[in-house]
Amino acid sequence: MDLGRGPLTVVGAGIAGLACARALREAGRDVEVLDRGRAPGGRLSSRTVRGRPVDLGASYLTAGEGSPFADVVADWVDRGLVRPWTDTFAVVGQDGFRERKSGPQRFGTPGGSRSLAADLASSLTVRPGTTVREVTAGPAVDGRAVPAVAPAMPGPQAARLLDPSGPAGGLAAAETWQPVLAVVLGWTERRWPADLHGAFVHDDPAVEWIADDGDRRGDSAPVLVAHTTAGLAAEHLEDPATAVPAVVAAVRSALGIDEEPAWTEVQRWTFARPTAPREEPFGLVDGIGLCGDGWHAPAKVESAWSSGTALGRALAH
Template identity: 30%
Template structure:
């Protein structure tokens, strides 16, 4: 009988882990509280326009992530992005090549989700061990199981709650620090921004501004702008009304870029409550071969998408090794 494994979290780390497990012959079920998969590899539609409101681009340093990026580009799921710098040069100032998903960042995780069962829109409340393995209990008091092993790939604070009394796994997560990040999606009917595609660290409020519509595979009329607020400002306004946040962020963008008076046709703010990693775990993953439960995420190694992929892949290998 094929062994079953559960992965909680359908972001890049969770799905990278799921692929390793599936390739090892396990039957894999992935649980995701959101309606769509990808985590911060996110693409959201506002009317006819799409916005990458989470991760803005990818870079690759490790051999295994470089290999995956090559797979994505060769199959049309990703492409090189060369935004214009202040000098007008395409790709100017890039220390490493930037890659984006096509036609949106959510395409980055699509190949990882093949051949695994995904329970989208299901928030996991707790995991319970029985004689036959682990059962996963949802908020609606339904359960699925038993599973031979469980991988938890959600932000560290949420992972701690799910781990409960598994102190050997839960306690180290206390040293992880994460910050919120407000994202603002803006649709303009005409090109309004200066002749530059990305702006970074513009003020104490604004950390990132990008002309989203310049990414490969995007088709839009007018201009689609994506803004990320600074961690400090996002913390101060974490509980604020999103509509108020949207107005304040756009006013700041208009000020720092000296834009002409213009009213966006659409404007929506979204809060990533655990959007940035301030202090990482310092280990690729944590796994208990005794309990057959492990944790993974970008926060294990740093704050990059590559860290999430490498962490999830490493946890998947550890789980497979423990089940042999």
Template identity: 35%
Template sequence: MTSTPPSHAVIGAGIAGLACARALADAGHDVTVFDKGRGPGGRMSSRRLEDGAIELGAQSFRAAHPAFREQVAAWVQAGVAAPWPDALWRLEAGRAARRADGHPRYTGTPRMSAVTRQLARGLPLHTGTRIVSLARAGNDWRLIDERGTTHGPFATVSLALPAPQAEGLIAPHAPELASECRQVPQRACWAAWARLEAPLTLPGAEANWPLLQFDAGPLKRVVRHRTKPGRGGAPELITLLADLDWSERRLEDAPDAVAVDLLGALNDALETLRPAASLPAVQARGAHRWRYAEPGAVAPGHDHRLTDAGLALCGDGWRGGRIEDAWLSGHHLGEALCHRHPLPDHGDFPT
């Protein structure tokens, strides 16, 4: 006699949720992923414009941990990631200065979302499905989405979400975890973008300078997407990431007003250079508000949580504010779930 193996649900198809689901699926487990977005990726998603792709969230990632280095090497081998940028530029004392900090960085090719699509390959993934509550019946979990549809049963439910979004779902079932979520606030960030009529030149920098960092607000970073690998021939599309304090002061502003002010701040910074530069004409612009951009604090202890009842938490807030941290958190949770629910060698489950 056989019965079906336990099923696992993962809510959130960002890098953490996909790393968790991948670890489960690769070990032979039955796992289903849910995300409210139109596709996987979360803060690593890319936006397609009519003449190119841009990232408004994460732009690149580092790989220090051996397990993540191995994963990144596999992505590079598969052609979905490549080294970028080779250096960072800063504005210092009226001039552009090249800075190499010794940390190799990578980005997705031809878009950042290629990485998360690769991770999601072959996984049952319900996009456009916002989970609004969890229900417990016996030893099983069910998920209820915003249309009132029930999904399940599942033996475990992993919430791979920014902690403030996980808190409401988990509070009725694990108040102690909800209280931990409150210790992991997420800070907001505005990301503006623009298509420029001509290349953005930086006096003193090479023609294809990739990324410019700022020491003080309102700008934190300006990124030129055409310098990323695999985007040859793309127009001059830039992303302007705002300083977090500035973003939070402007949280409820209209996106276009934010885009205008960040582009103005870039132009002002270029005019301080010697020789002075200025922003080419802006052909199109916009801005996106990340309400939960990066953890303002990281939970102490393990990089994920897993209760006896099979409720779990992972994501960047449980380890650090980077892609590498989010992947490790999800991957370690996936390994813990495999350990908790071992599969018999032959795949049969005695009833």
């Protein structure tokens, strides 16, 4: 592919977009990253709440043994950006604790997951606060010709930028995504088991997952983060705060907490996770590349990084 007309453009500074841009930069290509947010991160989102970072998007990292992403995570561990968290989570329901399940090692981020995006972006040209309105054949970004462009974002968002009658627009529009609300709940002291770590919630109409944010961050703060079901999120997307009472009730019931939280915060994710991520690592047609956790199934942080990296390498050759 001829990449001679100025920088290749990545739209979206989440982990897939940043991984794509880094792969291009490592191949010696000129690349820029445009993002409408104030800072890189996407769904690697953490926000300072009551004086400490709280993860609101991806709950943890995993890395396949011997995979390229495992090397990235190992480097983050060495530099203190990531810490081993746990390989065991609880399973709870409306009636409380049911069992414990072990799985792969999960990693948390002491400084918040956005710190990983900042690290990936550190050697890149990232232009925050930049809203892209259209990506057209050629390709071009808002009428500016580029050698290639990678809208690195959930398909429904990419579809808004692309020509719906074009092949890339058709690929993006074919994706369906579910919403989630992330509700942060803070107490004055911890009121749940020290070895909770996190809990998958079964058979509850309000909540699917609860993370012990103080445990995964390592500061023991009395803070939980609950992710809602897609159904509850869809009902409350226009006014997410109205979902909080149902989430509080579900968390208290599942974990046996006898007191209301001292405070709550809520974050809306309209496009939180793909309903059926593709097996292919990315889509590339006519100089327009699509990547992220809607590709390279199953959907997780490692998949998004791998998808963006694979697309970047394909564009570089």
